[in-house]
Amino acid sequence: MTQQPFRIGVDLGGTKIEAIAMDASGETLARRRAPTPAHDYVAILQTITALVRDLESEIGGRGSVGLGTPGVISPRTGLVKNSNTTGLNGKPLDKDLAALLGRPVRIENDANCFALSEAVDGAGAGGRVVFGVILGTGVGGGLVVEGKALQGVNKVAGEWGHTPLPWMTPDEFPGRLCYCGHYGCVETFLSGPALAYDYGVRSGQRLCGEEIAVRAAGGEAAAIDCLDVYRDRLSRALAAIINLIDPDVIVLGGGVSNIDRIYDGLFDLVERQAFSDAIDTKIVRNRHGDASGVRGAAWLWGGPGAAARGD
Structure with missing residues (x-):
């Protein structure tokens, strides 16, 4: 069990949802996966929430949460657009997850999460x-x-x-x-x-x-x-x-x-x-292969040393 600060990243894919918890240096503390209920928005929310809760229960603490997803939150409507997981489109994914988890959730396109992961501590570091x-x-x-x-x-x-x-x-x-x-x-x-x-x-x-x-x-x-x-x-x-x-x-x-x-x-x-x-x-x-997306989601709350910098 640890009370050290940690980040949780969630990668919402078309067939699976993966979640990891990482410490401030990028070491993986715990990992979970579950099938994506792709055509059921409420079930997607529930699955992500359960994965986050499971990680926090194992680690013993409360982490920041970042989510990588196909599509983006439209700056005009505040709703998901351009997602090939079509059940997300037109939904306030960030607000609904924040309400369920009781904290802000940062959401980013999955390709940006890949790039962020590789830029922070991957091949682009x-x-x-x-x-x-x-x-x-x-x-x-x-x-x-x-x-x-x-x-x-x-x-x-x-x-x-x-x-x-x-x-x-x-x-x-x-x-x-x-x-x-x-x-x-x-x-x-x-x-x-x-x-x-x-x-x-x-x-x-x-x-x-x-x-x-x-x-x-x-x-x-x-x-x-x-x-x-x-x-x-x-x-x-x-x-x-x-x-x-x-x-x-x-x-x-x-x-x-x-x-x-x-x-x-x-x-x-x-x-x-x-x-x-x-x-x-x-x-x-x-460098990080299939794990880049979920790692990048965790790094949405800042790279190594972010807590000390106040990111």
Whole structure:
């Protein structure tokens, strides 16, 4: 049992809700998981509350609570918007959780939580400006400046997945239709399903990224070509981030980021595409993996030493 200050982070995913308690140095004190009752808003609130209570009962104390979730709280309405866990949309998630837990709850987009985790004590630690990239079922991004997630006035900062793929070739233009209603979004080229689609066009088979990587390692031409094209497209998209934000570090996350081949020569390609004679931006794989989201949620109440600084 401990009475030391601790933070609780909750990662609200489409299939599971994970919660951890961390001490001031980032060490995990306890962890819990539960299935997400995705179509039942009240049950989601109850599940999160139960996870927090269980952690506090085990540790013996009361912690701050941060929540990472798909979507954001709209600054105009105070309600959740843009969540693919659709039962959250239109709900005052932060206020309802605060009422149940009896304390303020900080809520942030899950991509921003990933970026914050990697900026505080992950692969981007020490960088003043860190851009976190999610290459998974969708493509997302988060921007952290001096240890704080930058939301933007509309709370869509970092949503590079819904910008056009830069410098499309004639064969790529105008791109496929994205669910957002536009053609040629980065997400339609760089998400996991997009990689599977591109491989399917070349081979007639639909495989996941991990399987494509195995085939490429075995010398299959279609898989090698597919990943080489993916890397080229990724380099263009990352070069555009550098042109616009010029971060110290870009951290790659999500399932596709686990494919080793996409890193081969990636920095050189990005440097060639960026509007600069050379770049010093580090482009690195994440350190905390699947735990980054929940850790970042905990760090919404400040990084190491925050209590002493009064964050």
